[in-house]
Amino acid sequence: MTVDEQYDLGASAEANDANDMKSAEVQKRFKAFQWSYLVVYLTVMGADWLQGPYLYKLYTTYGLAFEQIALLFLTGFLSGAFAGTALGSMADSWGRRKVCLLFCVTTIAALCLRLMEIYPILIVSHILSGASTALMYSVFESWYVSEHTSRGYPADWRSRTFATSTFLNGLVAIIAGLVANQLVDFWGVGAPYVFAMVLLGFAGFMISTTWTENYGEAQGNRDVKLVDALKQGCQVLFSNSNILVLGAAQTFFECSMYVFVLLYTPAIESAALTHFGYEDENQKLPLGYLFSTLMFAVMCGSLAFQSLDRQASVPNARGLVSTLSKDRLLVLALSIASAAFCCMAYGVSSVRLAYHAFEFTTGMYYPSISSLKAEAIPEESRASVMTLLRIPMNVSIAIIFWNIEAISQAMLFAMCGIMTFVGAILLVARYNRE
Numbered sequence: 150m151t152v153d154e155q156y157d158l159g160a161s162a163e164a165n166d167a168n169d170m171k172s173a174e175v176q177k178r179f180k181a182f183q184w185s186y187l188v189v190y191l192t193v194m195g196a197d198w199l200q201g202p203y204l205y206k207l208y209t210t211y212g213l214a215f216e217q218i219a220l221l222f223l224t225g226f227l228s229g230a231f232a233g234t235a236l237g238s239m240a241d242s243w244g245r246r247k248v249c250l251l252f253c254v255t256t257i258a259a260l261c262l263r264l265m266e267i268y269p270i271l272i273v274s275h276i277l278s279g280a281s282t283a284l285m286y287s288v289f290e291s292w293y294v295s296e297h298t299s300r301g302y303p304a305d306w307r308s309r310t311f312a313t314s315t316f317l318n319g320l321v322a323i324i325a326g327l328v329a330n331q332l333v334d335f336w337g338v339g340a341p342y343v344f345a346m347v348l349l350g351f352a353g354f355m356i357s358t359t360w361t362e363n364y365g366e367a368q369g370n371r372d373v374k375l376v377d378a379l380k381q382g383c384q385v386l387f388s389n390s391n392i393l394v395l396g397a398a399q400t401f402f403e404c405s406m407y408v409f410v411l412l413y414t415p416a417i418e419s420a421a422l423t424h425f426g427y428e429d430e431n432q433k434l435p436l437g438y439l440f441s442t443l444m445f446a447v448m449c450g451s452l453a454f455q456s457l458d459r460q461a462s463v464p465n466a467r468g469l470v471s472t473l474s475k476d477r478l479l480v481l482a483l484s485i486a487s488a489a490f491c492c493m494a495y496g497v498s499s500v501r502l503a504y505h506a507f508e509f510t511t512g513m514y515y516p517s518i519s520s521l522k523a524e525a526i527p528e529e530s531r532a533s534v535m536t537l538l539r540i541p542m543n544v545s546i547a548i549i550f551w552n553i554e555a556i557s558q559a560m561l562f563a564m565c566g567i568m569t570f571v572g573a574i575l576l577v578a579r580y581n582r583e
Contacts, residue, residue: 196348200341221271223550239533259277262277409490479517479518485507
């Protein structure tokens, strides 16, 4: 080997070492950035999970009738459709970090009002929480996607964050259920809501100290009017068929998910008498353990997505794995969900397996839909488009909830099976993979 060849070989080795060092440094910075988002996201979701298990129980201690409670939930869904959309649409111009802080403030206010036994105040509480929920599922994700892009990280790393967040969210849900039980045992049914306020205060502190601001427009034009923001969002929405298809899939799946959340407890109690060996309808069911196993299924779904997505992304991947792009993983999730709902509708003996199969698809659904929306929605109107996409879902859920007493459980589950199947067909037929 000549001296020149040795020199070239040495220079090449040094360049490779430098690239490896750079790659390791980038990975380290990405991990730090990723966890700055996940700490806030998981804290916010933990506060949300704490509110669920005892909300109906809280209202019954106030002496409210089922119709009054139903009206409160209906108010929340409608507020999410309209007030939440208005606030979320302005996040692109006001600043997404500011609107995330606004979420923390409005949710804390809603929880304070929820502890007052005055029905008109409870309605105001659900107006605030409905709007806040719309922000929770749109603006936080918009902030992350924008920050991820502006820092120059690879686009395919976004799916890692979404899969990790779904997995850890399942773990947080399990912990939140156990914590809520302990809080109620020690301090009463209002205690989980007080602790949720503490968590939201911590989330607000982390946002204000560790997050930077980002906008849909580089300069952050605060003079943009709500009508203009909504108009721009609608123009983007209806000019891109992929966004419309993803919005339809989101509406069908998440409508089905909320119906499942509403019905799974009475459905499992009914199934217990028929299939599970419970002879007395008053016999106590281990619902806490059931909830934990359902959340474990969500975690398994997110791990499955992460594994399949990584294998499909490997250069020169072969076989079936190479065909599993994110949109096809979403189709797979919707198809399995449809089959699970059909099993629930017909009340087959494996209904418990159907419940867990659906929650498994939830773990696959969230990282896949989030990754696809991040690719399809342009940065300048990301938050407004994402909140607009939630309008059909909120309105549909409000209509279903308003008429829920007139529709049998089997029919509702059958409707969910049809909706998720239609969502899968739409993705196969109309989604354009570029």
